[in-house]
Amino acid sequence: MDSLARLGATVTDAVAGIGRALAMLLGAIIGKPTPRKSWPLFVQQMYVVGVLSLIIIVVSGLFIGMVLGLQGYTILVDYGAEQSLGPMVALSLLRELGPVVTALLFAGRAGSALTAEIGLMKATEQLSSLEMMAVDPLRRVVAPRFWAGFVSMPLLALIFSAVGIYGGYLVGSGWLGVDEGAFWSVMQSAVDWRDDLMNGIIKSLVFAFVVTWIALYKGYRCEPTSAGISKATTSTVVTASLAILGLDFILTALMFGG
Amino acid sequence: MDNFVALKDVHFSHGQRTIYDGLSLTVPKGKIVAVMGPSGIGKTTLLRLIGGQLRPSSGSIKVADEEVTQLSRKALYELRKRMSMLFQSGALFTDMSVFDNVAFPLREHTELTEEVIRSIVLMKLEAVGLRGARDLMPAELSGGMARRAALARAIALDPDLIMYDEPFAGQDPISMGVIVKLIRSLNESLGLTSIVVSHDVGEVLSIADYAYIIADKKVVAEGTPAELENNDKAIVRQFLQGEADGPVKFHYTEDDFAMDLMGEAHG
Numbered sequence: 001m002d003s004l005a006r007l008g009a010t011v012t013d014a015v016a017g018i019g020r021a022l023a024m025l026l027g028a029i030i031g032k033p034t035p036r037k038s039w040p041l042f043v044q045q046m047y048v049v050g051v052l053s054l055i056i057i058v059v060s061g062l063f064i065g066m067v068l069g070l071q072g073y074t075i076l077v078d079y080g081a082e083q084s085l086g087p088m089v090a091l092s093l094l095r096e097l098g099p100v101v102t103a104l105l106f107a108g109r110a111g112s113a114l115t116a117e118i119g120l121m122k123a124t125e126q127l128s129s130l131e132m133m134a135v136d137p138l139r140r141v142v143a144p145r146f147w148a149g150f151v152s153m154p155l156l157a158l159i160f161s162a163v164g165i166y167g168g169y170l171v172g173s174g175w176l177g178v179d180e181g182a183f184w185s186v187m188q189s190a191v192d193w194r195d196d197l198m199n200g201i202i203k204s205l206v207f208a209f210v211v212t213w214i215a216l217y218k219g220y221r222c223e224p225t226s227a228g229i230s231k232a233t234t235s236t237v238v239t240a241s242l243a244i245l246g247l248d249f250i251l252t253a254l255m256f257g258g
Numbered sequence: 259m260d261n262f263v264a265l266k267d268v269h270f271s272h273g274q275r276t277i278y279d280g281l282s283l284t285v286p287k288g289k290i291v292a293v294m295g296p297s298g299i300g301k302t303t304l305l306r307l308i309g310g311q312l313r314p315s316s317g318s319i320k321v322a323d324e325e326v327t328q329l330s331r332k333a334l335y336e337l338r339k340r341m342s343m344l345f346q347s348g349a350l351f352t353d354m355s356v357f358d359n360v361a362f363p364l365r366e367h368t369e370l371t372e373e374v375i376r377s378i379v380l381m382k383l384e385a386v387g388l389r390g391a392r393d394l395m396p397a398e399l400s401g402g403m404a405r406r407a408a409l410a411r412a413i414a415l416d417p418d419l420i421m422y423d424e425p426f427a428g429q430d431p432i433s434m435g436v437i438v439k440l441i442r443s444l445n446e447s448l449g450l451t452s453i454v455v456s457h458d459v460g461e462v463l464s465i466a467d468y469a470y471i472i473a474d475k476k477v478v479a480e481g482t483p484a485e486l487e488n489n490d491k492a493i494v495r496q497f498l499q500g501e502a503d504g505p506v507k508f509h510y511t512e513d514d515f516a517m518d519l520m521g522e523a524h525g
Binding site for chain 2: 128132133135
C-alpha cells in the first residue's frame, strides 16, 4: 500500500511540476510586448547563450564531420560507393547529428549556465528584489533567456551541420581522395530541402524549446542554497539530455517512419 | 490616513509550521517602526507579507489604505512602486555597476532621459556617500558599501515606505553607525515611513519611534523605546538583555538530555 501511495505521490508531483513549469513559461512569454525594453535584453542573451556557445559547436561539428568522413569512406569503399560519401555525411548531420548533438552540447554549455545563473539570482534575493521593485522577474529575466535559447539553438545546429559537412569534405576529398565534384554534386542531388533540411530545423526548434524551458524552470524553482543550485544544474543536463534523445526518437518516427 | 501599514489578526503558515497566529501591528505614517524578535521567528516573512510576496491564510494587511491580500497582480505591482525593501544581502544585480543598479528602477518605471536619470542617481549615491563608487561592480564592494548602494537603489523612486531587513547584520561598527544615521536622516529628509526588522536591539531602538517585539507567533510587547526599556515582562527583559534562557528557549529540542544520551528519547 505504501509503495502505491508513493507511486501516486510521484505522479501527482510530476504533474504539478509540469503545471508549474507551464505557468512559468506562460507568465514569461504572454503579455504586452515591450520591444524597447526587451530587445536589448534579448540581444544580450543571444550573445551569452548563442555566440559564446559557438566555439564548442564549431569544434565539435568539425570533428564529428571528419569522423563521419573517415568512417563513411571505410565502409563505402568496400562497395565501391565512395562517391556517396557526400550525401552520407550531409544526411547524417542534417537529419540527426546536427540537431541532436547541438542540443546535447547546448544543454551542457548554455542550459547549465542558465540554471546556475537564475538559481544564484534566486539565492541572492535578486529575483525577490525585482518583484519588490514592481518588475516581473518572469518578463525581465526568464523571457529574454527563453527567446534567446529558442532562436539561437537552430542557428547553432545549422552552423554545426555546415562545419561538419566541411569536415567530412576535408577528410573525404582532401585526404582520402574522393572526387571533389562527385562529393558535392551527389550530395546536392540527394539532399532534399523539405525532407532533410526542414525536418532537421523542426527537430532543432523542438529541442531548443524543451532544453531552454527545462533549464529556466530548474533554475527558477531550485532550492536557493549552494547544494540546491548544484542539484538543479545537474538535473538540467540529465533531464534535458534524456528529453532530447526521447523526443528525437518520436520526431524521427513521425518524420521518417513511413 | 494615520497608519501607513496596518496588519490585523494575520495568520500565516509555512508548510506544517505556523509562523503567525493572530499577528496585529500598525506603522504610523512618517515614523520609524522597529520589529524585533529572536532569530527564526519570521521577521523577514513579515516584510514579504507586507510587500505582497506572500499571502496570509487569513487576516488583513493594509498598505496605504489598500488591502494587499485582495489586490490583483497589476494593482500590487502599482502599489510596490510606492514601497521599497532593503534586503539583508543587498540583492544588488551582480551584472550591473553600482550606477546601473541605482538607475534600474528609474529606467524601468519612468520615461526620464538618461541625463535626468544620471543626475538623480548621482544625488542618491551622494546621499549614501557612494558617488565615487558609481563605476564599481557589486563584487568589488564591501558588505557595508553594498548595503548602502542597495539603499540608494531603494530610494531611487522616492518611495513612501522602506522596509529594512536586518540592515545591521554583519556590519562593522563604523558601517553600522553610518547605516543607523542614514536610516534616520533619510526618514526625516524624504518624509518616509520606515519598518526596520532587526535583532540589534541597541542600534534599532536608538532610531525607532515605536517598536514591536514578536515571539511565540504574535506581538508580545510594543511601545516606544523608553516604554520597552521599562517593560517588566520576562520575555521583553530576556530579549532586551540578551539572556540565554528564559521564556524563549535556547535549546531547540526538549527531549531529556540524559535520556537522549542513553538513546531512549527518540525511541
